[in-house]
Amino acid sequence: MNANRPGFPLTAAALLALAAIWIAVTSLFIPAPAAADVEAVPREGFAAPDFTLTSLSGETVQLSALRGKVVFLNFWTSWCPPCKTEMPAIQQLSEQSPDVAVLAVNVSDQDRLEDAQLFLASNRINLDALLDSDGSVSRLYQVEALPTSFFIDKQGIIRKIVYGGPISSALLFAETSSLVEEP
Amino acid sequence: MLPVVDLGPLSIQTSGLLLLIGVWVGLLRTERYARKLGLDANQIYNLAAIGLISGLVGARLAYAAQNAPAFSRNLLALLSLKPEMLDPLAGMAVGLLTAFIYGQQKKVPFWPTLDAFTPAAAIIMIVIGFSHLASGKAFGAPANLPWSITLWGTERHPTQIYEILAAIVIAALIWPREHQKWAGTPGVRFLILLAASAGARLFLEAFRGDSLLIFTSLRIAQVVAWLILAGVLWLIARRLSSQAGQPAESTNQNGESR
Numbered sequence: 001m002n003a004n005r006p007g008f009p010l011t012a013a014a015l016l017a018l019a020a021i022w023i024a025v026t027s028l029f030i031p032a033p034a035a036a037d038v039e040a041v042p043r044e045g046f047a048a049p050d051f052t053l054t055s056l057s058g059e060t061v062q063l064s065a066l067r068g069k070v071v072f073l074n075f076w077t078s079w080c081p082p083c084k085t086e087m088p089a090i091q092q093l094s095e096q097s098p099d100v101a102v103l104a105v106n107v108s109d110q111d112r113l114e115d116a117q118l119f120l121a122s123n124r125i126n127l128d129a130l131l132d133s134d135g136s137v138s139r140l141y142q143v144e145a146l147p148t149s150f151f152i153d154k155q156g157i158i159r160k161i162v163y164g165g166p167i168s169s170a171l172l173f174a175e176t177s178s179l180v181e182e183p
Numbered sequence: 184m185l186p187v188v189d190l191g192p193l194s195i196q197t198s199g200l201l202l203l204i205g206v207w208v209g210l211l212r213t214e215r216y217a218r219k220l221g222l223d224a225n226q227i228y229n230l231a232a233i234g235l236i237s238g239l240v241g242a243r244l245a246y247a248a249q250n251a252p253a254f255s256r257n258l259l260a261l262l263s264l265k266p267e268m269l270d271p272l273a274g275m276a277v278g279l280l281t282a283f284i285y286g287q288q289k290k291v292p293f294w295p296t297l298d299a300f301t302p303a304a305a306i307i308m309i310v311i312g313f314s315h316l317a318s319g320k321a322f323g324a325p326a327n328l329p330w331s332i333t334l335w336g337t338e339r340h341p342t343q344i345y346e347i348l349a350a351i352v353i354a355a356l357i358w359p360r361e362h363q364k365w366a367g368t369p370g371v372r373f374l375i376l377l378a379a380s381a382g383a384r385l386f387l388e389a390f391r392g393d394s395l396l397i398f399t400s401l402r403i404a405q406v407v408a409w410l411i412l413a414g415v416l417w418l419i420a421r422r423l424s425s426q427a428g429q430p431a432e433s434t435n436q437n438g439e440s441r
Contacts, residue, residue: 008423012416019385019409026389027400033324033392041335043319045393145187145194162267163187164194170260171268174250 042141044161048073048152051137053105053130056117061103061130064156070179071101071152072172075138076129077111078119080146082165087125089169094127097173099180102127107146109135151175153182184319184334198314199266205310206235209303216359217299226291227299233285238278245273294370294422301373305354308380312347321346324392340390349383368426374419381412 040049048071052062063071074090076083087104094102106116108131120129132138141150149167151160160175188195210231217227246268247254247261254260260268286296315321323332323340331338357376365371385408388394394402 008420012420015382015416016409016413019382019412022386022389023401023405023409026405027402030324030389031400032394032396032402039335039337043322043335046335145189160267162265163196168257168260168263168265168268170247170250170253170257170263171265173253173256174246174268177250177253 038157042150042158042161044158046158047156048150048158049140051140053132053137055128055130056120057128059128063103063152066101067156068154069101070099070154070176071103071150072176073103073105073141073150073152074147075105075107075132075141075143075149076147077107078115079111083147084119084123086147086166086168087120087123087127089167089172091125091127092169093172093176097176097180100176103130105130105132105137107135107138107143108133109138110146151179153179184317186318196266197317198320201310201314201317202307205307205314208310209306212306213300213303216302217296219359220295220299222292222295222299226289227296230282230286230289230291230296231300234278234282237281238274239269241277241281242269242271242274245270245277292369294373297370297373301357301376302354302359304373304376305350305357308350309347309354312343312350315346316343320393322392323390326390339392342387342391345387345390346383349387350380353379353383365423368422370422371419374415374422378412378415378419381408381415384408385412 038045038047040047042049048063050062050064052060054060063073072090072093074086076087078084090102090104093100104127106129108116113131116129116131119125120127141148145163147165147167149162149165150158151162153159159179162171185197188197188200210228213231214224214228217224243261249270285291286293319334321343322334323342323345325337326340327338328340330341332341332344333339353376356379357372359366359372363372365375385405388402388404388408394404397403397406
């Protein structure tokens, strides 16, 4: 390779021209998937799969009914130490951010109802936890580690997933605030 | 896909674990190659360590600065091990700038040092491909091809595998060996890595399913890659022509400049 040879600038120019043509051709003939085509998959950049669950107090919550609101979705069990550590921060988020819907889903097929209730009471958590009694929602969200948290924007798109914990209150407030500020 | 590895009570993100291994292997390789190039391996190691540490600190501080109200509630969160609270671009900028300043102060030769890091960068790029495969990031657009992979219920381009293959080809291209005539010009090995990587991204971006767009259909990553490619080709031309105007450099047995 020798830049003094007339061939090098020509080769470089040809490469750049080919690259520009590739960009133009792919922009015109290989369109990127449109935002409207986003499938419901539990991964960042995709629509959050819809579900309906009943809470400890008997209230029914459907995820799609919360469209237009930022949603923080957390999967937990009573026997998981990081779940216990992060729960006060999640409660704080629920109390201090009215624009954020906080959904704390107890993976009930891996937990006992009385243990979950005791866990909330002994840690002074007054969140109305949702009960995933048959584990279908945690399977739908492919939860492989506990806790796992999903930040969902106002359009219902999963923007961030945090595997494991404990999640810090700074991360909770930082991520939800930036989503709330989005149009 | 294997986004998380459970080690006892710990859930570790596979992508982060792979990147750590990649950086470690890359640094080992850099030390050995720096010696071959006649550079002070300890100085190069210190340069890398300073760049990495300052990059991490910069990434956390930049994230905290963008989310100051959240961090003002809990300053200890600055010390959190969570990789989600990092601004990667800012971290990269701070790390590179700090390493550059350190290198200038210690009079570390600029272009040969970049060459010393080139094999490490090539290894890390292969590892990034594997980390994308594990996490499901950089996924492909839906496609019905014989080699499509089923991801989340849809047949897609295996863009992470394309990325790994491209990185392996680029590593083979720039890997130090005999009879590389261009290797006599310091910096060219590194610049070729940059140009080839930009070219690969520009080509493969067309098959991704997560592209950001401008003007309705233009992929931003392709435009940025084209600009990088143009800048790097110009730099290669400059390096080669400036070298041609100087007396021939002494080279070692691998055709590498001293």
